[in-house]
Amino acid sequence: MYQKRFLARGPRIVAIGGGTGLAALLRGLKEHTSNLTAIVTVADDGGSSGVLRE
Numbered sequence: 564m565y566q567k568r569f570l571a572r573g574p575r576i577v578a579i580g581g582g583t584g585l586a587a588l589l590r591g592l593k594e595h596t597s598n599l600t601a602i603v604t605v606a607d608d609g610g611s612s613g614v615l616r617e
Contacts, residue, residue: 570597580604 573596578588581604589601 567597570595573598576600577602 575598576592576596577600578585578592579602580588585601585603589599592599
């Protein structure tokens with residue numbers, strides 16, 4: 564419960580990109596905040612970005 568409240572108070576972050584780099588970035592950031600938004604580029608080939616969409 565404390566952890567959930569702590570993450571909700573974290574910074575609001577928007578990440579723009581695609582591919583493996585964005586996935587790795589978001590994986591790390593979600594340990595510090597639950598206020599994450601990802602904008603995935605449509606020009607990506609769908610490999611790692613497909614995992615993000617799921």
